[in-house]
Amino acid sequence: MALQNHVIDSDESVSLGGGGLAPDPRELMLAAFNACMTAVFVQEARAKDLALAI
Numbered sequence: 001m002a003l004q005n006h007v008i009d010s011d012e013s014v015s016l017g018g019g020g021l022a023p024d025p026r027e028l029m030l031a032a033f034n035a036c037m038t039a040v041f042v043q044e045a046r047a048k049d050l051a052l053a054i
Contacts, residue, residue: 010025012018023031045052 008028009022010028011020011022012024014020016024018024042052
């Protein structure tokens with residue numbers, strides 16, 4: 001197994017003292033939640049033999 005290094009940048013908005021150069025922690029959490037919900041939706045649809053259009 002190859003060693004992998006991943007970096008996810010996070011920053012606060014300028015109004016909160018950050019640089020505003022990357023998503024803030026709340027935006028990253030919402031993106032992760034959305035990805036999880038999408039994966040569950042696809043899994044459940046496949047389990048019920050439903051066709052998904054992309």
